[in-house]
Amino acid sequence: MNVAYLDCFSGISGDMFLGALVDAGVPLSELEQLIHSLQIEGCRLQATSEARNGIYGTRVLVTVDQSREKSRGFREIRKLISRSDLPEKVKEKSIEVFSSLAAVEGKIHNRTPDAVHFHEVGAVDSIVDIVGCVYGLFRLDIHAVYASRLPLGTGFVQTAHGSMPIPVPATMALLKGIPVSQTELPHEMVTPTGAALVKTLARAFGTMPPMTVENVAYGVGSRELPDRPNLLRLLAGKQGRKGKSETIVVLETNIDDMNPEWAGYAMECLLEAGALDVNFCPIHMKKNRPGIQVQVMARPEARELLTDILFQETGTLGVRFFYTQRQVVERQEVEVQSPWGSIRAKKIIQADNTEYLVPEYESCREVAQTKGLALREVYSWVSGLNTQLCETSHPSSLKERT
Template structure:
């Protein structure tokens, strides 16, 4: 399986991500830039140059727009992409990333996502960063993306809304559920575009997984810092075997709460980042019927999920264990079917890839068509077996 690891020791931005992918040396840059001009209906100058950051040679991407509008609404960017000549699969992925940015900006400013004014991230450079990164990943045939924890930087930055703290509110919202740290460097290390890309593409965050290194690339940021201001990416082949992952298991026994609460509790726990939530019927002292609530959590979210359990249940205590989970290589993918695209999960088992269609998507199709759910699953799995190797999708929780 071809994988990409993002070593974000100096943060991540859209131009750093794109520059690092081009720095791998496997993409013809002149053809790549020509394709971007063909794809995007804007007059843009894309300058790709070699620079040095603290002695490290890196690729820097500089995009300029001769006559940019004063500002663009998110809807303007959506319309530009929708009317572009991008391949449909690439267009859909790019729209998903941009919509995530618009949604968090709308939440922060109390506006509809379509009406949000994107200011610093509304230029043509944002389109090049997002579309270029996704296109480069396709050209490199990357099947899975992993990343280190994300440094945000600290201090304050000047924006169209005035002076804001670092990380910017949009950046922090986009990194919800992802391990981050401030670090010691002043200024903005991770931008909203970088946060949107890494949170949409990376399947997990932590140390580099076991892989055979094939290429290493460096993408340069614009500023000069105390350390090399670069994003390092490692392209390699990952062994198709289970790898260990450290999690926390939270448990509590409950015998005095209405089971009606469980649906809401489960939804809230999953929304907060729980990897799994399940309930086991038990008998407690005096043979009272009860249940054990079990919540599997990333190490970084155990405290938050424990607080939710105390808030939403009648329990007075929660047991907590650190557990090791062995995970088979997997990735999110998309399956073409006669009824449109169905989401799926590609799992590598014994040297072959097994694609599992998403239950909710198949359920919706069965309800719309009147076909038995098992028949929808069968057709989706047959379509998956004919599909080429999956391309990277959203972060996959295990």
């Protein structure tokens, strides 16, 4: 599978992303045809080779006849993209990027997404950047995008609404659930266009996933930065393993004064609220007090809710958290028809395409209790289907759940 990793050590903007894609091999002539397809007049593309700190990359400039420049609403942009003759996947994903922008802008300005009127992002250059980036990934046959942690600038920037803090409100809203870090640079390191693109297109954030790098490309930013090259590095290559990498957040807290009876209830609350996993580890704390370390794994967007539950249900005074990645194998939820009725299981698909079934505890437990069977007997029956899976990929008693 072809994948791309965005190394955003200097942040990300739409023009940097587009420049990296052109540097990676997307023909500028095809992007010019894209503009024609969108029926945007008075717009011209130019690609130049420029260096930042001695590293050369591609900078894409979108020049617009100012007499034809105007801001547009989400509804108009959606119509502009829908009526073009671009590939359907490109149109759908481009509209999805603008939809994410419209949703946060609408919330900020107290309007419905359809009533949102873009200013900077509705300009021709931003439309070309967004649709061009989506097309570029399609053109390079990239099936999955990953991105690094995003560095943020500080200070203020002038917008159509006046002076705004950096990151501007739309950018900050889009970055919810995405790992970021603060820099002291008085510049907009992540633009709303860049944030919308990476929010919509990236599958996970953090370190580079396992991959074989085949292409290294650089998109050049407009300004010179004092402490780093203003570049977006794009690494493209193959990811041969089945499954996927994804970003998760890990919450940890050490406790030595919690009533043990509360622990099980706290675990139930965390799992019901969306935690992927919860575990308790025995530890010895200061003054050799026996205690437990609570560790919670979750999707990034669940961090605040689960942190609140830890404070509320354990009485802890502090919670550590960090973002990391995990590699998960491909799996499907299935139902198998047994002599005792339907039983849920997971079908695991390994890197060599071999498959096996893992019984679901709760489903097996329910059958065992209802039918008066030993739990191990139900487990053994489901596990016995693995012999059938070795002979055929679709045993007659197995049905995928939807």
